Amino acid sequence: MQKMLVEGGRLLNGKVRVSGAKNSAVALLPAAILADSNVTIEGLPEISDVYTLGDLLEEIGGKVSWDGQTVHIDPEHMISMPLPNGKVKKLRASYYFMGAMLGKFKQAVIGLPGGCHLGPRPIDQHIKGFEALGAQVTNEQGAIYIRAEELTGARIYLDVVSVGATINIMLAAVKAKGKTVIENAAKEPEIIDVATLLTNMGAKIKGVGTDVIRIEGVPSLHGCRHTIIPDRIEAGTYAIAAAAAGNEVVIDNVIPQHLESLLAKLREMGVTVQESDEQLLIASKNPLKSVDIKTLVYPGFPTDLQQPFTTLLTKAMNTGVVTDTIYSARLKHIDELRRMNAIIKVEGGSAIVSGPVQLEGAKVKASDLRAGAALIIAGLMANGVTEITGLEHIDRGYEKITDKLIGLGATIWREEMTDREIEQFQNS
Ligand SMILES: CC(=O)N[C@H]1[C@@H](OP(=O)(O)OP(=O)(O)OC[C@H]2O[C@@H](n3ccc(=O)[nH]c3=O)[C@H](O)[C@@H]2O)O[C@H](CO)[C@@H](O)[C@@H]1O
Numbered sequence: 001m002q003k004m005l006v007e008g009g010r011l012l013n014g015k016v017r018v019s020g021a022k023n024s025a026v027a028l029l030p031a032a033i034l035a036d037s038n039v040t041i042e043g044l045p046e047i048s049d050v051y052t053l054g055d056l057l058e059e060i061g062g063k064v065s066w067d068g069q070t071v072h073i074d075p076e077h078m079i080s081m082p083l084p085n086g087k088v089k090k091l092r093a094s095y096y097f098m099g100a101m102l103g104k105f106k107q108a109v110i111g112l113p114g115g116c117h118l119g120p121r122p123i124d125q126h127i128k129g130f131e132a133l134g135a136q137v138t139n140e141q142g143a144i145y146i147r148a149e150e151l152t153g154a155r156i157y158l159d160v161v162s163v164g165a166t167i168n169i170m171l172a173a174v175k176a177k178g179k180t181v182i183e184n185a186a187k188e189p190e191i192i193d194v195a196t197l198l199t200n201m202g203a204k205i206k207g208v209g210t211d212v213i214r215i216e217g218v219p220s221l222h223g224c225r226h227t228i229i230p231d232r233i234e235a236g237t238y239a240i241a242a243a244a245a246g247n248e249v250v251i252d253n254v255i256p257q258h259l260e261s262l263l264a265k266l267r268e269m270g271v272t273v274q275e276s277d278e279q280l281l282i283a284s285k286n287p288l289k290s291v292d293i294k295t296l297v298y299p300g301f302p303t304d305l306q307q308p309f310t311t312l313l314t315k316a317m318n319t320g321v322v323t324d325t326i327y328s329a330r331l332k333h334i335d336e337l338r339r340m341n342a343i344i345k346v347e348g349g350s351a352i353v354s355g356p357v358q359l360e361g362a363k364v365k366a367s368d369l370r371a372g373a374a375l376i377i378a379g380l381m382a383n384g385v386t387e388i389t390g391l392e393h394i395d396r397g398y399e400k401i402t403d404k405l406i407g408l409g410a411t412i413w414r415e416e417m418t419d420r421e422i423e424q425f426q427n428s
């Protein structure tokens, strides 16, 4: 087991390249189940969630071969193997096996998913969608059993706007008989990416990127080649790091339109942001002004950037209020930031950040993926050395983050933990 050490006080400078989008990748890989022939996906991020999903595809009989960031998936010998336990518990996105296996085999048994602990992560809207298409769904000892004689298109209104439910219902509906309409659908770029893959496989989908998606079921889907979109959350994380601890940083392989809410907030704080076709230039200034943020569904401020942004607010003048309307309990980074000298009060589900303060290096624990990113940025801003444990969360979603930050001039490295440190970590 390793820990990460960050020596603060070096200003980030230079260029960093963004990898493929984690939250697309985790849906594109299960989507390949629906094809009858080879699917190739290019530009995948080298992160543990991606490899876990590759292993799960193999568990159900797929042939999966990797060539760097490209994966070739041969679905010909896949079967409707139950996956009640094991690797499905390691990540949230294993729930996309439900929609994809239901669409392909008319049945699926999938353990309730894992993923970051952000408070309750219900899947009632996914189940409502599967049932509307004609499936019977039961929960038996922590696994979801789904079975249908036949899948028939339906009109499905989502009671909450959900990325996971929108994608899962698309996966189940692309081969159903007749027309499916998903109303109050989510509009995130990752949903468009998944729909693009499915369309390349022969699916008939209209309206993605709006809140009404129309799907005309087709009897079969074929293989294809697809290139993933860049990771807007990784790009946003580097943009925040540059604003917090940078001089001038160019972020390469970005779709700036995917980040408008973040960029608007950075500009409000006084950060210089320049956008070009595939790049962002972030130039930080002192002092920064505080702003309030409220996370919302796309194109609102992303919940996945709330935690790193909270760290940035510690160096801004006055108080900024952070409210996460998607995952109101996504606040586990706050106690760790307080250990580093941050002044943050939690009131009525919002975090109130007072600044500016000089953060101090400390021993902290990443409780989830974006909390990890928030702590790394705090380490870059802090006096002295910050020691971060819980790296398995960070490795789920950030490709080569230490190398990328070293490329920008940061002093950051990983070390093996001693037996005593591992014991302390496990008891904490
Ligand atoms: C809308 C949104 O910002 N979604 C984010 C959410 O996706 P994720 O797929 O986890 O969450 P959803 O988009 O599905 O859920 C959005 C909201 O709807 C609720 N809900 C969801 C499904 C359901 O069946 N019932 C239900 O009540 C959730 O509790 C949440 O409050 O976390 C991911 C990982 O951090 C992000 O990449 C997504 O951008």
Ligand SMILES: C=C(OP(=O)(O)O)C(=O)O
Binding pocket: 022, 023, 091, 092, 093, 114, 115, 116, 304, 369, 370, 397
């Ligand atoms: C919380 C996240 O991931 P997951 O939903 O896969 O746990 C995230 O991407 O920020």
